[in-house]
Amino acid sequence: MGCRLIAEDPRHGPVTGRIVEVEAYIGEEDRASHARFGRTTRNAVMYGEPGLAYLYLVYGMHTCLNVVTEPSGRPTAVLIRAIEILTGVELARANRIAREAALKRFRGDAAALARVGARIAATPTERLASGPGLVGAAFGLDPTMTGLDLCDPDSPLRIELDPGAGPVTVRVTPRVGIAYAGEPWTSRPWRLLVAGNRSVSAPTGSA
Numbered sequence: 001m002g003c004r005l006i007a008e009d010p011r012h013g014p015v016t017g018r019i020v021e022v023e024a025y026i027g028e029e030d031r032a033s034h035a036r037f038g039r040t041t042r043n044a045v046m047y048g049e050p051g052l053a054y055l056y057l058v059y060g061m062h063t064c065l066n067v068v069t070e071p072s073g074r075p076t077a078v079l080i081r082a083i084e085i086l087t088g089v090e091l092a093r094a095n096r097i098a099r100e101a102a103l104k105r106f107r108g109d110a111a112a113l114a115r116v117g118a119r120i121a122a123t124p125t126e127r128l129a130s131g132p133g134l135v136g137a138a139f140g141l142d143p144t145m146t147g148l149d150l151c152d153p154d155s156p157l158r159i160e161l162d163p164g165a166g167p168v169t170v171r172v173t174p175r176v177g178i179a180y181a182g183e184p185w186t187s188r189p190w191r192l193l194v195a196g197n198r199s200v201s202a203p204t205g206s207a
Contacts, residue, residue: 001170001194004162005065005083007139015088015095015139017129018162021081021193021200023175025066028075032181035075046075051151055136055143061103062133063141067150067159081176081191083129084199085138086164092128092138096120099137126198134201169195176202 006016025033034043034056045054046068054066054077066077085092100116120128129138136142141157150159172189179186193200 001168001192002162002165003159004086004165005080005135005139006158006160007141008156009091009140010156012091012094013088015085015092017083017085017092017139018165019080019082019159020084020197021191023079023081023192024069024076024190025079026076026190030181031185032175032178033075033077039075043075045146046077048072048147051149053145053148053150053157055141055146057143058133063136063143064132065135065139065141079132080135081132082193082197082199082201083135083138084197085125085128089125089128091140093120093123095140096123096128096134096137098140124198130199131201168197171195 001019001022004016004018006014008014025035027033028035028038030036035046039047042056043054045052046066048068049072050068050070052068054068055063056066058064065080067080068077070076097117097120100120101113129135139157145157148155148157150157152158153160171193173191173193174187174189175191
């Protein structure tokens with residue numbers, strides 16, 4: 001919270017947005033974490049320096065962005081679950097349309113693609129990046145960006161302090177969609193969100 005994500009497109013400019021929802025994944029002992037099986041080729045960046053980007057595909061099509069958060073050797077990361085788009089709104093819409101157009105089920109189906117375009121064009125700005133997969137789509141992210149230094153001011157993908165962010169109420173809830181992890185992990189209060197923000201991905205639950 002209090003930070004914004006910036007993704008620079010060399011042809012079309014940046015998409016920027018305020019981070020309004022995150023989830024924490026804490027080490028190999030966390031049964032909901034990608035590190036639960038130890039170090040692999042896929043999750044190796046989680047064992048790296050804090051501030052590195054860890055991107056991966058969900059169901060082979062949705063790109064999710066995580067930020068490595070602890071010193072090298074300790075595999076922890078924060079998933080960026082939702083963002084309030086600030087600038088580059090039309091580029092964010094175009095990125096989402098392009099991402100869906102690339103899915104196999106739409107290839108060659110002009111009518112279906114037209115419906116996708118109309119749906120995304122009608123999506124309220126505050127809902128363009130209201131979920132982890134939608135963050136990846138709206139910001140044009142893909143797993144090749146894994147390892148980028150999100151703290152580097154010259155990085156094409158970076159996180160900066162948000163000078164326009166005012167005081168907010170942060171609510172805390174259990175993480176979303178991790179029933180497979182079992183207790184105590186499903187109940188850990190490791191999801192943080194800006195209360196009342198319309199870009200949050202799911203109901204806020206209790207504080």
